Amino acid sequence: MEFRKAGVIGAGAWGTALALVCARAGLDVVLQAREPEVVDSIRARRINEAFLPGVELDARVSVTPDFADLADCDLILAVPPAQFMRSTLAAFQPHAKPGAPILLCSKGIERGSLKLMTQVLAETLPDAPAAVLSGPSFAADVSRGLPTAVTLACEDAALGEELMWTLSAPGFRPYLATDLIGAEVGGAIKNVLAIACGLSEGRGLGRSAHAALITRGFAEMTRLGVALGAEPQTVAGLCGLGDLVLTCSSPQSRNMSLGLALGQGQTVEQALAGKRSVAEGYESAPAVRELAARAGVEMPICEGVAALLAGETTVEGLIDALLSRPLKSEQG
Ligand SMILES: NC(=O)C1=CN([C@@H]2O[C@H](COP(=O)(O)OP(=O)(O)OC[C@H]3O[C@@H](n4cnc5c(N)ncnc54)[C@H](O)[C@@H]3O)[C@@H](O)[C@H]2O)C=CC1
Ligand SMILES: O=C(CO)COP(=O)(O)O
Numbered sequence: 001m002e003f004r005k006a007g008v009i010g011a012g013a014w015g016t017a018l019a020l021v022c023a024r025a026g027l028d029v030v031l032q033a034r035e036p037e038v039v040d041s042i043r044a045r046r047i048n049e050a051f052l053p054g055v056e057l058d059a060r061v062s063v064t065p066d067f068a069d070l071a072d073c074d075l076i077l078a079v080p081p082a083q084f085m086r087s088t089l090a091a092f093q094p095h096a097k098p099g100a101p102i103l104l105c106s107k108g109i110e111r112g113s114l115k116l117m118t119q120v121l122a123e124t125l126p127d128a129p130a131a132v133l134s135g136p137s138f139a140a141d142v143s144r145g146l147p148t149a150v151t152l153a154c155e156d157a158a159l160g161e162e163l164m165w166t167l168s169a170p171g172f173r174p175y176l177a178t179d180l181i182g183a184e185v186g187g188a189i190k191n192v193l194a195i196a197c198g199l200s201e202g203r204g205l206g207r208s209a210h211a212a213l214i215t216r217g218f219a220e221m222t223r224l225g226v227a228l229g230a231e232p233q234t235v236a237g238l239c240g241l242g243d244l245v246l247t248c249s250s251p252q253s254r255n256m257s258l259g260l261a262l263g264q265g266q267t268v269e270q271a272l273a274g275k276r277s278v279a280e281g282y283e284s285a286p287a288v289r290e291l292a293a294r295a296g297v298e299m300p301i302c303e304g305v306a307a308l309l310a311g312e313t314t315v316e317g318l319i320d321a322l323l324s325r326p327l328k329s330e331q332g
Contacts, residue, residue: 003166005029005030005073005075006030006073006074006075007029008022008029008031008032008076008079009088010032010033011038011051011063012080013139014139015077016031016057016139017140018142020142021142021167022061023057025167027060031057031061031062032063032064032069033048033063042063051276052139052140052143055143067095071095075163077102078102078103081108081280081283082107082108082188082280082284085121086123086124089102089121093125096125100128101128101129101130101131102125102129102130103131103163105134108280109188109284110287111284114294116184116185116228118130129159130155131153131180132184133174134239135187135237135243136246138246138250140252142172145171147171147173149175150173151177151234151239152174154180155178155180161176179230182234182237182239183234184239185225185240186225186243187239189224189225189288190217190221190240190243190244191247191280192255192281192284192302192305193214193220193247193281194247194281195256195258195282196217196304197210198253198258199263200263201256201259202259202261202264202265203263203315220292221235222240223299224288255282262315285302286306289302300321301322304322305318
């Protein structure tokens with residue numbers, strides 16, 4: 001199957017950057033934006049001022065508010081915040097071209113249902129072939145053409161390969177996998193762990209604590225991923241460990257910067273006030289906590305972040321709780 005026209009659903013920073021990736025890969029692109037001012041800004045100035053300022057969009061990218069304009073797209077990239085994936089796909093569903101694959105590019109777990117994005121897709125567009133794109137990739141970097149490598153997972157290996165060739169460009173390298181769950185869990189959990197790393201940074205706990213949080217956080221990610229059916233080597237790839245390292249290492253991350261603000265003494269409400277961009281770790285933390293409890297998996301860092309965000313503990317309480325855990329085997 002040769003792909004010629006991509007529809008990108010969701011014109012936040014990442015959807016806009018991915019529209020550029022598709023255009024650079026030679027596809028015609030229709031970018032669906034929810035906000036009228038985003039449509040106006042791209043039509044008037046070729047720039048998404050609200051979510052990706054300073055980046056000029058390729059002439060191959062057209063913008064629309066209307067899902068009907070994606071009806072002839074033979075490939076769809078779904079990029080709304082995870083909590084809106086279900087409502088967004090449901091709105092798009094009447095316009096989906098039969099057989100067009102849907103590449104899920106959002107990172108999170110649906111609150112309430114505790115479902116991954118592939119499960120949400122299976123319930124809203126059950127006949128659409130599913131794939132997942134996830135990995136260390138700041139929209140600002142990717143949109144500027146800086147080198148990036150990501151995981152592209154698809155159970156149908158031939159379709160995965162087709163998608164890999166379709167989307168690859170000199171600065172954008174998708175690596176193939178067939179393990180959808182593995183490709184999804186890391187991206188959801190790393191956002192919660194990045195909040196923890198931000199807290200540590202904000203409290204001035206030092207680089208050693210930072211490295212400990214990444215490493216023990218990766219153990220949590222792997223435990224829950226495996227309990228949900230992921231292959232550990234997928235979690236150790238770009239979509240898991242790779243994205244954990246990126247997101248925990250730069251205040252450019254919305255999740256890490258949320259943790260940083262909390263660590264410096266802001267309340268959750270203050271840290272989130274006035275923000276239009278999404279911090280998926282805030283949204284997914286309660287779902288990660290519930291999934292871990294349901295699976296009987298210990299995730300003390302994620303559990304602590306969820307408790308902090310829910311107002312059940314303080315930053316000091318969270319740090320004390322982690323440091324007073326019983327000593328044990330590293331592999332346990
Ligand atoms: N920004 C980045 O560097 C990256 C983001 N992602 C993921 O992409 C997904 C989207 O994030 P961004 O593009 O960064 O978003 P953003 O934070 O730049 O923008 C917020 C988005 O939320 C949408 N939105 C707000 N209310 C909505 C509603 N009721 N229904 C549907 N959509 C609504 C807005 O239209 C906008 O597209 C997230 O899951 C994020 O984790 C993944 C890789 C990189
Ligand atoms: O997912 C990302 C990088 O891979 C973006 O991280 P933030 O959402 O924390 O900014």
